[in-house]
Amino acid sequence: MRVGMEFFIGLSAILFCLGLYGALSKRSAVMILMSLELMANAVNINLVAFSRFVTPKVMTGQFFAVFMMVVAAAEIGLGLALVLALYRQTQTIEVQFLNELKG
Amino acid sequence: MNYIIAIPLLPAAVFGLFFVLPRRIRNRMLYLPLAAMAGSFVLSIPAFLSAWPGGEDAVRTGTWHVAYRLGTIGTGPLDVILRLDPYAAMMLLVVTIVGLGVQIYSLSYMRGEERIGWYYAVLSLFTSAMLLLVLAGDYLLFYMAWEVMGLCSYLLIGFWFTDNAARNASIKAFLVTRVGDVGFAVGLAIIWVTVGSFDFHAVLPAATTWGPGVATAVALLLLFGAMGKSAQFPLHVWLPDAMAGPTPASALIHAATMVAAGVFLVARSLPIFEVSGVAMHAVLLIGGTTALLGATMGAVQYDIKKVLAYSTISQLGYMFLGLGTGNVAAGLFLLLTHAFFKSLLFLGAGSIIHSLHTQDMREMGGVASKMKVTTVTFTIGALALAGIPPLSGFFSKDLILDSLWAGHHYVAFAVALSTAMLTAFYMTRLWLRVFPGEPRDTKHAGGHESDWKILSPMVVLSVITLGIGFSAIVFAKFIAGEAAWPQLVMGSTSTLVALVGIVIAWVLFGGGRDTEERTARSSFVYLLVSNKYFLDYPYEHIALGYTRFSEGVNWFDRVVINGVVNGVGVACRQGGGLLKRMQTGRVQTYQRLVLAGVIAFIVIAVYLRGV
Numbered sequence: 001m002r003v004g005m006e007f008f009i010g011l012s013a014i015l016f017c018l019g020l021y022g023a024l025s026k027r028s029a030v031m032i033l034m035s036l037e038l039m040a041n042a043v044n045i046n047l048v049a050f051s052r053f054v055t056p057k058v059m060t061g062q063f064f065a066v067f068m069m070v071v072a073a074a075e076i077g078l079g080l081a082l083v084l085a086l087y088r089q090t091q092t093i094e095v096q097f098l099n100e101l102k103g
Numbered sequence: 104m105n106y107i108i109a110i111p112l113l114p115a116a117v118f119g120l121f122f123v124l125p126r127r128i129r130n131r132m133l134y135l136p137l138a139a140m141a142g143s144f145v146l147s148i149p150a151f152l153s154a155w156p157g158g159e160d161a162v163r164t165g166t167w168h169v170a171y172r173l174g175t176i177g178t179g180p181l182d183v184i185l186r187l188d189p190y191a192a193m194m195l196l197v198v199t200i201v202g203l204g205v206q207i208y209s210l211s212y213m214r215g216e217e218r219i220g221w222y223y224a225v226l227s228l229f230t231s232a233m234l235l236l237v238l239a240g241d242y243l244l245f246y247m248a249w250e251v252m253g254l255c256s257y258l259l260i261g262f263w264f265t266d267n268a269a270r271n272a273s274i275k276a277f278l279v280t281r282v283g284d285v286g287f288a289v290g291l292a293i294i295w296v297t298v299g300s301f302d303f304h305a306v307l308p309a310a311t312t313w314g315p316g317v318a319t320a321v322a323l324l325l326l327f328g329a330m331g332k333s334a335q336f337p338l339h340v341w342l343p344d345a346m347a348g349p350t351p352a353s354a355l356i357h358a359a360t361m362v363a364a365g366v367f368l369v370a371r372s373l374p375i376f377e378v379s380g381v382a383m384h385a386v387l388l389i390g391g392t393t394a395l396l397g398a399t400m401g402a403v404q405y406d407i408k409k410v411l412a413y414s415t416i417s418q419l420g421y422m423f424l425g426l427g428t429g430n431v432a433a434g435l436f437l438l439l440t441h442a443f444f445k446s447l448l449f450l451g452a453g454s455i456i457h458s459l460h461t462q463d464m465r466e467m468g469g470v471a472s473k474m475k476v477t478t479v480t481f482t483i484g485a486l487a488l489a490g491i492p493p494l495s496g497f498f499s500k501d502l503i504l505d506s507l508w509a510g511h512h513y514v515a516f517a518v519a520l521s522t523a524m525l526t527a528f529y530m531t532r533l534w535l536r537v538f539p540g541e542p543r544d545t546k547h548a549g550g551h552e553s554d555w556k557i558l559s560p561m562v563v564l565s566v567i568t569l570g571i572g573f574s575a576i577v578f579a580k581f582i583a584g585e586a587a588w589p590q591l592v593m594g595s596t597s598t599l600v601a602l603v604g605i606v607i608a609w610v611l612f613g614g615g616r617d618t619e620e621r622t623a624r625s626s627f628v629y630l631l632v633s634n635k636y637f638l639d640y641p642y643e644h645i646a647l648g649y650t651r652f653s654e655g656v657n658w659f660d661r662v663v664i665n666g667v668v669n670g671v672g673v674a675c676r677q678g679g680g681l682l683k684r685m686q687t688g689r690v691q692t693y694q695r696l697v698l699a700g701v702i703a704f705i706v707i708a709v710y711l712r713g714v
C-alpha cells in the first residue's frame with residue numbers, strides 16, 4: 001500500500017480539528033495554548049506533505065516548517081509568560097472569567 | 104406737473120417713517136399722517152383742475168403722464184406709468200377728502216388705543232395705495248396698488264386681533280378677495296400675451312381687434328377680480344364680517360374707496376367689456392343679483408354696521424348695473440356720491456357706537472334727543488341713500504335707472520327699482536330703531552354728543568352730499584359719459600318707490616312698534632334672508648373640506664413620513680441593543696463566531712462554484 005498525499009492531508013485535518021475544538025472549548029488557558037500548538041503542527045504536516053508531493057525538487061515547504069517550529073517555540077514561551085502574569089493578577093487561569101473586553 | 108407724483112408718495116413716506124419708529128414715539132406723532140394727508144388733498148386740487156374740462160380725448164390719452172422703464176419682458180417693454188385723466192382726477196379728490204375726514208375723525212375715535220400709531224401708519228399706506236391705483240397708467244401698477252390695499256384691509260379688519268371674530272374676519276376677507284385676484288392675474292397674463300403691454304393707452308384701443316373670444320375671456324376675468332374686491336355675489340361674503348374692524352377704517356376702506364376699486368377697474372376697462380356682449384350681460388347679471396340680495400339681507404340685520412355693510416354691497420351692485428349699460432357716467436357718478444354719503448353714514452354710526460357702546464340696534468333708541476348733530480347729518484346720509492330728491496343719491500340712482508330703461512334692460516330695471524324700494528325700507532327701519540323715542544336699554548343710554556373731531560368730517564361730508572348731486576351733467580361731460588337732468592316720469596317713479604319703502608317701514612316699525620319679531624320670524628322668507636341665503640355654507644364647506652384635507656396631509660406627514668424617519672432610528676437602536684449581547688468579552692465566543700463565518704463562507708463558495 002502506497003502512502004499518498006491524501007493520508008497526510010487527512011491526518012493534518014484531524015489534528016487541526018482536534019486543536020480547534022480544544023481552543024474553542026477548553027477552560028484552562030494552558031490547555032488552549034496546547035491546542036494552538038496542535039493546530040500549528042497540523043499546518044506543518046500540510047506544508048511538508050505539499051512540499052514532498054507537489055514540488056519534490058524545491059525545499060521551500062520544508063524550510064517553512066522549520067521556521068514555523070521556531071516561531072511556535074517563541075510563541076509558546078510568550079504565551080506561557082502571559083498565563084503566568086495573568087495568574088498573578090487574577091489568581092485564575094480559567095478563561096470564562098476573562099471578559100474584560102466586553103463593550 | 105410732476106408734483107402729482109407726490110400725491111401718493113406723501114402718505115407712503117409717512118408709513119415708511121412710522122414703520123421704523125418705535126411705538127411710543129409714533130403714537131405721539133399723529134399730526135404727521137394728518138399733515139401728509141392734507142398735503143395730498145391740497146395737491147389734488149390743482150391736479151384736478153389741470154384735467155379740466157376733461158372730455159373724450161382727455162379720458163383716452165390722459166392729460167399728464169410719466170413712465171419709468173423697468174426693463175423688458177420678452178420683446179415688450181415693462182414700464183411703470185402714472186397718468187392723470189378725468190377718472191383719476193375725480194378719484195383723487197374723493198380719496199383725499201374722505202381720507203382726510205377719516206383721519207381727523209380717528210383722532211377722537213381711536214384715542215387711547217395702544218397701537219394708534221400703527222393704525223395711522225396702515226391708514227396712510229392704504230391711502231397711498233388707493234391714490235397710486237387711481238393714478239396708475241398701466242395694469243401692472245394698478246394690480247400692485249390693488250394688492251397693497253388688500254393687505255391694508257386685512258391689517259385694519261384684524262386691528263383688534265385679540266378678538267377672535269376680528270381675526271377670523273380678516274383672514275376671510277383676505278382669502279375671499281384673493282380668489283378674485285387670481286382671476287385678475289390670469290386676465291393680466293392674457294392681456295400681456297395678446298398685446299405685449301400693460302399700458303392702458305396701448306391695451307384699451309386695441310381691444311376691438313382681439314375678437315370676441317379673447318375680449319370675453321379678459322373681460323370676465325377682470326370682472327372676477329372686481330367681484331372679489333367690490334364684494335359682488337357670490338364673493339360678497341367677506342364684507343359684512345369685515346365690520347369687525349374699527350369703524351372709521353370701515354368708512355374709508357369698506358365703503359368709500361377700496362371696495363369701489365372693482366367698479367373703477369371695470370369702468371377703466373369698459374372698452375374691453377364693450378367688445379363682448381357676454382361680458383356686458385355678465386356685469387348686469389352680477390350687479391343686479393348683488394344689488395337685490397344685498398338689500399334684502401340688509402333689511403334683517405340688527406347690527407347697525409352690518410346694515411350699512413349690506414347696503415354697501417347692494418350699492419356696489421347698483422354701480423355695476425350702471426356700468427353694464429355701457430354708460431360709464433352712470434356707474435362712476437354713483438361711485439362718487441356713494442363714497443361721500445356712505446362714509447358719512449359709517450362715521451355717523453361710529454359716532455353713535457362711540458357714545459352708546461353698542462352696535463346692536465335693539466339696544467338703541469332715543470339718540471335724536473341727545474346727539475343733535477349726529478342725527479341731522481346721519482339723516483341726510485340716509486335720505487341720500489334712500490334716493491330722496493334733491494340729495495345726491497337721487498341723481499345717481501336716476502342716472503342708472505335712465506340708462507337701464509334707455510338700454511332696454513327691463514329686467515335689470517325692475518331689479519334696480521325693487522332695490523331702491525328695499526334701500527329706502529332698510530334705512531327707515533334703521534333710522535326708526537336708532538333715533539326716535541326713548542333708549543330701549545338703560546345700560547346703553549349714552550347721552551353725550553361726540554366732540555368736534557368726530558362731528559366736523561360728518562358735517563363736511565353731509566354738505567357735499569347735499570350739493571354734489573347737481574353736478575351730474577358737468578360730471579358726465581368731464582368723464583365723457585352721458586347724463587341728463589331727471590325726467591318727470593322717471594324721477595317721480597323712483598321717488599314714489601322710495602316713499603313706498605319708507606311708508607312700509609313706518610307701518611312696521613314706526614312709533615316703537617316692532618312687528619318683525621312677532622310676525623316675520625316664523626316665515627320661510629325671513630329665515631332664508633336672515634341666514635344670508637345660506638351662502639356662507641358652501642364656503643364653510645369648502646373651508647372645512649380644505650381643513651380636513653390639510654389634516655389628512657398633516658397626519659400623513661406626522662405618521663408616515665415621521666414614522667419612517669423615526670422608525671429607522673428606532674430600528675438601529677433596537678438592533679444595536681440586540682447585537683450588544685453578542686459582545687460577551689470572552690475571546691472564545693468570538694472565535695466560535697469567526698469559525699461559523701468561515702464555515703459559512705466555505706459553504707457559500709462551494710455552493711457557488713459547485714465543486
